[in-house]
Amino acid sequence: xxxxxxxxxxxxxxxxxxxxxxxxxxxxxxxxxxxxxxxxxxxxxxxxxxxxxxxxxxxxxxxxxxxxxxxxxxxxxxxxxxxxxxxxxxxxxxxxxxxxxxxxxxxxxxxxxxxxxxxxxxxxxxxxxxxxxxxxxxxxxxxxxxxxxxxxxxxxxxxxxxxxxxxxxxxxxxxxxxxxxxxxxxxxxxxxxxxxxxxxxxxxxxxxxxxxxxxxxxxxxxxxxxxxxxxxxxxxxxxxxxxxxxxxxxxxxxxxxxxxxxxxxxxxxxxxxxxxxxxxxxxxxxxxxxxxxxxxxxxxxxxxxxxxxxxxxxxxxxxxxxxxxxxxxxxxxxxxxxxxxxxxxxxxxxxxxxxxxxxxxxxxxxx
Numbered sequence: 001x002x003x004x005x006x007x008x009x010x011x012x013x014x015x016x017x018x019x020x021x022x023x024x025x026x027x028x029x030x031x032x033x034x035x036x037x038x039x040x041x042x043x044x045x046x047x048x049x050x051x052x053x054x055x056x057x058x059x060x061x062x063x064x065x066x067x068x069x070x071x072x073x074x075x076x077x078x079x080x081x082x083x084x085x086x087x088x089x090x091x092x093x094x095x096x097x098x099x100x101x102x103x104x105x106x107x108x109x110x111x112x113x114x115x116x117x118x119x120x121x122x123x124x125x126x127x128x129x130x131x132x133x134x135x136x137x138x139x140x141x142x143x144x145x146x147x148x149x150x151x152x153x154x155x156x157x158x159x160x161x162x163x164x165x166x167x168x169x170x171x172x173x174x175x176x177x178x179x180x181x182x183x184x185x186x187x188x189x190x191x192x193x194x195x196x197x198x199x200x201x202x203x204x205x206x207x208x209x210x211x212x213x214x215x216x217x218x219x220x221x222x223x224x225x226x227x228x229x230x231x232x233x234x235x236x237x238x239x240x241x242x243x244x245x246x247x248x249x250x251x252x253x254x255x256x257x258x259x260x261x262x263x264x265x266x267x268x269x270x271x272x273x274x275x276x277x278x279x280x281x282x283x284x285x286x287x288x289x290x291x292x293x294x295x296x297x298x299x300x301x302x303x304x305x306x307x308x309x310x311x312x313x314x315x316x317x318x319x320x321x322x323x324x325x326x327x328x329x330x331x332x333x334x335x336x337x338x339x340x341x342x343x344x345x346x347x348x349x350x351x352x353x354x355x356x357x358x359x360x361x362x363x364x365x366x367x
Contacts, residue, residue, distance in 0.1 A: 003256075004235075004249045007167035009047040009128075011232075012038075013156035013223075014171055018239045020057040022067060026085075030242060031093045037245035038133060039097035047128045049163060050090070051136045051156040058082035083137065090135045100132045105139040106155070115311040117162065118328065118364075122356075124163045157223035161230040164263040164363070168227045169248065170220055171239025176255030177217060179204050195258045197225055224257040231263040264363070272366045274313035276326055278306025278333055280359075281317045290316070290324060290367050295358040298331075298347065301340040307333045316360070316367075327365035330356045 004010070014034070021027055038048050056075055059082025060066070065074055087103040094101050104127075106120060127134050138155050153170060160168040180188040194201065205217035220236055227234045237254035241247060248254055261269075282290070286300025296316065308314060310332045316324040331339065339347050339355065347355035 004041075004167065004169070004245070007046055007165075007233075009049075009163060009165040009167070010041060011049045011051060011156055011160040011163070011165045011168045012171065012245065013152055013169065014050060014052040014054070014239070015152070015173075016053040016057040017173060018171055019052065019054040020061075022057075025061055026054075026058065026089055028089075028093075031089060033242035034244070035090075035093035035097060035099075037243050038094065039099060041245065041249075042099065042133070047163075047165075049124070049128075049134050049136060049159060049165065051152050051159055052086065052090070053137065053152050055079045055082035055086045055137060058085045086137070087135060094133060100130075102127050102132045102134050104134045104136045106136060106159075107139050115309065118311045118330065121162050124159075128163075153219040153223040154226065157226040157232075157234070160227050160232045160234075161263075164267065165232050166259070166263055168223070168232050168234040169245065170223065170234065170236045171244050172220070172236050173238070173240060174217075174236070175238040175253040176236045177201070177205070177220075190253070191255045193256050193258065194224070197221055197228075197257070228257050228260050229266065231259050231261040231266040233257060233259040267363065268366050271313065271326060271328065271364065274326065276315035277308035277312040278304065279315045279317055280304055280329070280336070281319065281321075282324070284319055287318045287324065290365070293362060295362045296327065296360040296365065297344060297357070298336075298339045298342050298359050299344070301336065301359060304333055304336045304340060309333075310335075314360075316365070325365060325367035327360035329360055330364075331359060 019027060019031065038050070041048050056070075056078045059078030059080065060070065062081050062085070063078055065078060070078065083103075083105070087101070091101045104123065124134060136155075136159055138152060156170065157168060159165075174182070175190070177191045177194065178188040179191075182188040202221055205221050224234045234257040235248065235254045237244065237248045237252055244252075280301055281303040282296065282300045283302050286296060289300065290296060302319065308329065310330060311328055313326055314329050315326055318324055329336065335351060335355075336359070338350050342350060344357040
């Protein structure tokens with residue numbers, strides 16, 4: 001069974017109901033305890049990404065919008081006011097531990113548009129590489145769909161997939177998945193481990209009961225399916241006590257969903273199934289480097305055959321025309337024609353702006 005101790009890269013989803021009390025506002029003591037958990041996990045060499053709701057819940061208090069249902073414009077305004085407070089709260093909680101934070105606002109579309117997906121992935125990788133803890137939230141200020149408080153379960157799963165995380169933790173108001181709502185059915189049985197999400201299990205999921213969070217168990221199962229199919233184990237555990245991650249690490253009750261593969265293999269399989277939009281011919285030196293597990297650099301490219309956009313899949317051919325594999329290009333065909341054969345340090349002088357050092361990263365390639 002997966003445990004928190006096995007995680008290399010961890011995504012933690014935090015709902016509004018955990019972070020914000022309707023009567024008193026931000027739960028500062030809870031957030032400070034969570035920050036201590038994050039610091040301890042980072043001290044173990046783990047990457048930690050926080051996907052946090054709470055901007056609307058904080059903003060509506062400042063604007064005096066009460067506890068009733070908000071119009072879309074009011075929700076957007078509350079998000080705009082609350083987001084800056086949410087970011088500041090995380091910054092102030094993590095700074096005493098020597099942890100820098102970054103605010104990352106995304107939408108579900110950022111994972112569906114390939115160019116935006118690559119941008120999000122590159123930004124997150126850079127932040128984590130610099131030792132920063134990203135605080136991710138949906139960009140509710142410009143959302144056009146109905147805004148649902150705290151329903152970031154699916155978003156957290158997509159962040160986990162985008163960043164290649166191997167563990168996702170959903171901090172909830174319940175300690176896992178049951179055969180029925182334990183608050184309404186005394187005979188409800190707890191699931192310790194779920195190896196497969198069956199139609200029967202999906203039928204047992206209920207809706208959220210919290211006044212702030214509307215995600216419910218149904219969205220958590222959607223998140224679990226998305227995460228586990230991408231090689232990321234997922235846990236649902238009680239988030240209301242102080243230091244919930246420490247509790248989980250020490251065996252607190254939870255439901256663990258088993259990963260169906262590993263993140264790298266799942267990503268390679270996804271890329272391998274794509275239809276190439278163009279062909280890239282590389283020289284003999286690049287062939288040797290690629291077969292040795294290296295990324296493809298612009299200097300190794302001899303020719304570009306076809307037109308494509310950044311993030312599109314392209315076939316990789318050797319100098320003899322033999323197929324080597326497939327990868328997601330970090331430059332469009334127009335850019336590629338300009339920089340092929342160049343050293344990475346010479347790209348900016350040709351394009352007029354700082355480019356990326358690699359043409360296709362080894363993580364975005366199947367050889």
